[in-house]
Amino acid sequence: MDELDGVADVDDAQRHGLPPLRSGGPPTPTRMMRLRAALRRALPAxxxxxxxxxxAVAALSVWAVHVGRHPRTVLGMEWDxxxxxxxxxxxxxxxxxGPAGSGTVYSDLAFFPLYPALIRAVGTVLPVGEVNVALALSWIAAAIAAAGIYAVGELVYQRRVAVALVALWGVLxxxxxxxxxxxxxxxxxxxAWALYxxxxxxxxxxxxxxxxxxxxRPNGIAxxxxxxxxxxxxxxxCRREGRPIGRxxxxxxxxxPAGWSGYVLWVGAKKGSPGGYFAVQRxxxxxxxxxxxxxxxxKHLMLAKASLGQYxxxxxxxGSVALFILSVLDRQPLPLLVYSATLIGMALGDTHFFTSRPRLLFPAFPLLLPIALALSRTRFRNVAVVMPxxxxxxxxxxxxxxxxxxxxP
Structure with a gap:
């Protein structure tokens, strides 16, 4: 285990209910008991x-079959x-x-490598086809993400808030x-687990x-x-208190930063320019x-008709900007605020499809903490109306x- 000494002082750790921090040695029965207890607490979420x-998969599958399309094609063989x-x-x-006459050429170097590498690795062991593997990996990762989101929510607030946070993330x-x-x-x-x-x-x-x-992903830099x-x-x-930073x-x-910068530099080397990756994105x-x-x-949405996706x-x-302001007022831990701010900045500053902005903001789950906190304090009958x-x-x-x-999307 890593050396555990840092972000918060002892009083902060006790206030957030952090477990005693020890380093070294194999997992002990006590740690396994803690893990099982954590999984039990997270199970409702x-x-x-x-x-x-x-x-959602069932609803989409029914609609796909109704219009004569295969659900797997819709989920695993569209767009990106x-x-x-x-x-x-x-x-x-x-x-x-690109489009005829535009002179544009699209390169697959715009797409970061870990997800396709995992598809290829798992597909080599389980030869069930790349699409099936890709979907399975996405679904498993979503469950792991939900567990990580719960862990962060419980650490910063408490269990009720964490359950509401996962539920809200799932109904975005x-x-x-x-x-x-x-x-x-x-x-x-x-x-999520990096933040935890x-x-x-x-x-x-x-x-x-x-x-x-x-x-x-590019916005993984958040x-x-x-x-x-x-x-x-x-x-x-540590410097203020005169103690060592830790090995x-x-x-x-x-x-x-090695993953993000390593890929950007690799693309730059292939394109013969330090900014080669950004040229590909353009x-x-x-x-x-x-x-x-x-x-x-x-401005366009206020003056002209637009699609449901654009609205x-x-x-x-x-809503993300408003929730970020509330997050600051709630005094969320600074790493969470930096994570959300980076994702918001990248989403608002991008010139690509406007309808993709919600997807770019989807990983910004700490923005939902103010709503989760409010839901955890409201009456059940109100939650029973809002969440459905x-x-x-x-x-x-x-x-x-x-x-x-x-x-x-």
Whole structure:
């Protein structure tokens, strides 16, 4: 186990109910008992999440069969999923022409490598086809992400808040991506557990998980920023108190950004330019413009008719900003705030499909903590009205995104 000393002082640890921190040695029966107890506490949240996502798959499958399409094709062979499947099967090197006359060329180097690498590795052992493996990995990662989200919620607040947090994450309008061959589930799983490890001062674990999050998606760098923030707080506190930083902290500083920066540098080397990865992204229409395109879209939505996906995207973006302000007022731990702020900044500053903004914000689960806290304090009859309504909209909107919308989820 890593050396555990840092982000919070002893009083903070006791206030959040953290377990006694020890280092070294194999797992003891006490630790196994703690693990089983943690799983029992998280079980209601995981059951709620599983029911919601399985219901979504069932609803989408019924609609797909009704219109003459195979559910597996809808879930695993649309939009970005095709790129990941192709990379898993053939490796990198595919380029496709853009719209006629545009002169645009799309390259698969825009897609980070961990998810297709896992598809290929598991598919080699279990030859059931890349699509089936991709979907299985996404579903398993979603369950692991839900467990990590619960762990963070329970650590920062308490069990009722953690259960509400997982339930809210599972009924977001864009939650359909957890059942598709997309990378959001995998990235959120790594990020959630990286945040938990950072908040409980398991530095090497936090650095490794942040590195894997950064190797999964471009916005995985949010987990890197959060872990580095936690490490910086730890170093500042140790210096102020005149105690050593610890032998595991410095390696974690180098490990956390290794996945994201390693892939970006590798693409740059292949393209013969340090900014080669960002040039590839620009070919897809994705660049950082400090929010000019987002503001243009909000203006457009006020002056002209738009699609349901665009209006929902605008609501999610505006809601995310409002929830971030509430998160700051609630004095969430700084690593969580940095994680959410990085994801919001990347989503608002991107010039790609506006309707994809909710998906870019999907891993930002700490933004839901203010709502989860409110739900945990309200009467059950109110929760019994709010949650089914959110679930119904999530199911309907998920079917719309996957089956009807003309733009990617």
């Amino acid at each position: 995981l059951i709620v999440f599983a029911v919601m996502r399985l219901t 999923s095709l790129w990941y499947i192709r990379i898993a099967h053939d490796g990198y090197g595919t380029v496709l022409p 309008p864009q939650a359909i991506v957890t059942t598709m061959a997309y990378t959001e589930s995998l990235m959120t799983a790594f990020a 490890a950072a908040l409980t001062r398991r530095w090497l674990t936090a650095g490794l998980l942040a590195s894997l999050a950064g190797l999964t 987990a890197v920023a959060a872990v580095l923030t936690a490490l910086g707080m730890h170093a500042w506190r 595991c902290a410095w390696p974690a500083v180098l490990l956390a 070919r897809f229409g994705s660049a950082f413009d400090f929010g000019h395109y987002t503001l243009y879209m909000f 929902t995207a605008a609501a999610v973006v505006a 309504a959110l679930a119904a909209f999530s199911l309907a909107f998920g079917v719309y995104l996957a089956m009807i919308a003309k733009s990617p």
